[in-house]
Amino acid sequence: MKRIGLIVLATMVGLLIFVSCRKEEKAVNDNDIEVNSIYIYMEEEDLQELYSRDPFSDDRIDAFARISEEEMDLQPIEIRFRGHSTRMLPKKSFNIRFEEGQELLFGSDRMNLxxxxxDPSQMREKLSMDMFHHIGLPAPRTKYFNLYMNDIYEGLFIHVERIDENVLANMGVNQEGTLIRDRFVRNQDEEEIDRGSLFGYDIASVEDPITLLEENLDYRGTPSWEAVIDxxxxxxxxxxxxxxxxxFLEHFYWQQYIDWLAIHILIGDIDSYGDDYWLYKDHENPQEKWRIIPWxxxxxxxxxxxxEEYVDNHFFAYEYHMTRYNYSRNEIFNKFMxxxxxxxxxxxxxxxLMKEVFHLGYFEAEVENTxxxxxxxxxxxxxxxxxxxxxxxxxGELGYYAYHLETLLDFIELRYQYLQQHMLQHxxxxxxEAKVDLSKYREGDTLYFTDNNGWTMAKLLIEEINQIGSIEMKVREEEGIQGINRIWEINAGNASVAGEITLYYRNDVAHFGRANWYEEDTAVGNQWDLIIAQYNSGEMETLPSRVNPYSNKVSAKAAISNAMELVITYP
Incomplete structure (x- = not known):
């Protein structure tokens, strides 16, 4: 298809009849968002340069855009790729600079697409930021945009508000305060800083700490470097x-910091203690303390x-330890914990938060609305x-969207089980190995067989309780079984219950993983064919099953009583 150049396009703008800002659904709360559209126009040679040059180049290229339904004229913009590791992915992200603030960008002249x-769900960033807003924490606002480049649709994007004076204005704080990002990995003329976080660095050993901070931290405006040094x-x-x-209570609004930290742990964000946050303090008010803003x-x-799979893969993980993955060596976090x-x-x-605010029902509603x-x-x-x-x-492969959304909810279920065990500090x-007492459950409840290290072997959605009692479950290795080489051993004693049972299997192949129970080192492979079977001395009775390999699980209706064994195998 032939591209239309900018010069020709500018003369035809009055004839364009597309709607560039289309509202598709009423927002359900202050931070829920509508899908808008942004149209970007670039000369062919400029577009080719953007996609063929070093993806880490921050040089901006001139272009034009429209994001306003009322304004018919094209606006001049400057555009480049954004992000760090994401610049190597096939679908690029963009940093766009307008000449003036845009209402759809919350008043900012910057756009982070x-x-x-x-993310096959296209929801992780939104769900995460909405959690902060839901409990009144400062966080960037978000909006979805459909992107068109020279009238070719190039995908669904999410704009994440730039952390600057506009965010501070929305917080209702002094826009002239100190706003810094804790990203501290730089090579110096005389030494190499071997840490990702400023906090834990011996700043007193530096002859000129202010210059060090100015050269090695992202910041907005004119910070009080003395406050940062302190x-x-x-x-x-x-x-x-x-x-x-x-x-800590003197330096920070501690309730806010705890909520920030709690949400990061709930959603499994192990990068959050390094460069994925900003700090703010109104240094002009001696009574003010430090606040923290997610990113x-x-x-x-x-x-x-x-x-060898990078981050665009279908492997599933929820066992992110609360303290083990502080790669940036942030001593605020370490000493806090x-x-x-x-x-x-x-x-x-x-x-x-897990029981009363961000429970599974909260996420079910958020996922469905989005x-x-x-x-x-x-x-x-x-x-x-x-x-x-x-x-x-x-x-991800198209056509499996419902499974990807289900995996989001599966993560919350399993992550919460993991965290609850770790908070007990066994x-x-x-x-x-796990043991559950049926007397604590009713029909319609879900019970989890979670070991005290936080790994959930199975869950049971109870449809009928015939006899209360305790049920024990163990998982043991059995090499002769094709598919998943494990047996789920159940001892129900006198208890009797029926419902939908879901068995979870391990499919970990990373250096920080635990084991791989699947017969191949692949995220999906032939897992769509897996089923649950009742196992008896080598004989198998298969059960009608539903599998979601993105969550490493298989489900089937089953009656649980006496001693029985279940396996995951092929028909």
Missing amino acids: NGSYT LTKWVYDTPAGDDFYHG DKDLTFGSTYRP ETPALREKLFQRMDY KRLIEESANKAPGANAFLLHPQNHH QEIKRY
Whole structure:
């Protein structure tokens, strides 16, 4: 298809009859968003340069855009790719600069269009940021956009509000305050800083700390570097324990920090302690404390890295330890978690949020509302007038959207089970063993067979309880079984219950994984063919089953009583 140049296009703009800002559904709360459209026009040679040059180039290229339904004229913009590791993905993300603030961008003149190529649901960033807004925490606002490049549809994107004076204005705080991002990996002339976080660095050892901070931190406006240095020294000099506890309450709005930390742990964001947050303080008011603002939430809700698979893969993970993956070496976080009084406050808040605020029903409603809004765009297939520059919206195979959304909800269920066990802080870890008491459940409830290391072997949606009692479950290895080489061993004693049972299997092949029970080192493979069977001395009675390999699970109706064994195999 022949492209239309900018010069010709400018003369024809009055004839364009498309609607560039289309509202598809009424927002259901203040931060829910409508799918809008942005049309970008570039000269052919400029477009080719953007996609052929070094993807990490931050040089901006001139272009034109329209995002207003009332304004018919094209606006001049400057455009480049954005992100870090995401610049290597097939679907690019964009940083766009307008000449003036845009109402649809919450008044900002900057647009951050995230491609979310690693996210088949196209929801992770939105769901994450909405959680902060839901409990009144400061966080960037988001909007979905359909992107057209020279009138070719190039996908569904999510704009994440730039953290700047507009965010501060929305927070109702002094826009001239100190706003910094904790991203501290740089090579210096005299030394190499070998950490990702400023906090834990001996700033007192530096002859000119202000220059060091100016050259090695992202910031907005004119920060009070003295306030940043004071915080950095306190973190470095104060050991975990009572002194850190009292100092933390003095330096931070601690309830806000705990909520920020709790949400990150709930959604499994293990990158959040490095460069994925900003700090703000109104240094002009001596009574003010530090506030924390989240950033970059695309790799959440089960997204995981795999060697040689990168992040655009279908492997599923929820066992992100609360403290083990602090790659940036952020000592605010480390000392917080090593201070019993602060850790206890965090655990109490997490328990409340999981049960009373961000329970499974909350996410079911959020996923369904967002699905109605974006499903058509998220599933759009390449065609004659779509996806010339990008392969499609995400890395997943089209036609499985419902399974990807189900995996989001599966993550919450399993993540919560994992966290609840870890908050109990068991002295002895028993792997792949669990015991449940039926007397604590009613018909319609879901019971989980979760070991005290947080791994959920199975769950049962109870349809009928015939006899109460205790049920024990163990999982043991059995090499002779094709598919998943494990047996789910159940001892129900006198208990008798019926319902839908879901068996979960391991499919971990990363260096931080535990085991792989599937017969191949692949995320999906032939797992669509797996079924549950009742196992008896080598004989199998298969059960009508439903599988979701994106969540590593198979479900079937079953009656549980006496001693029985279940397996996951092929028909």
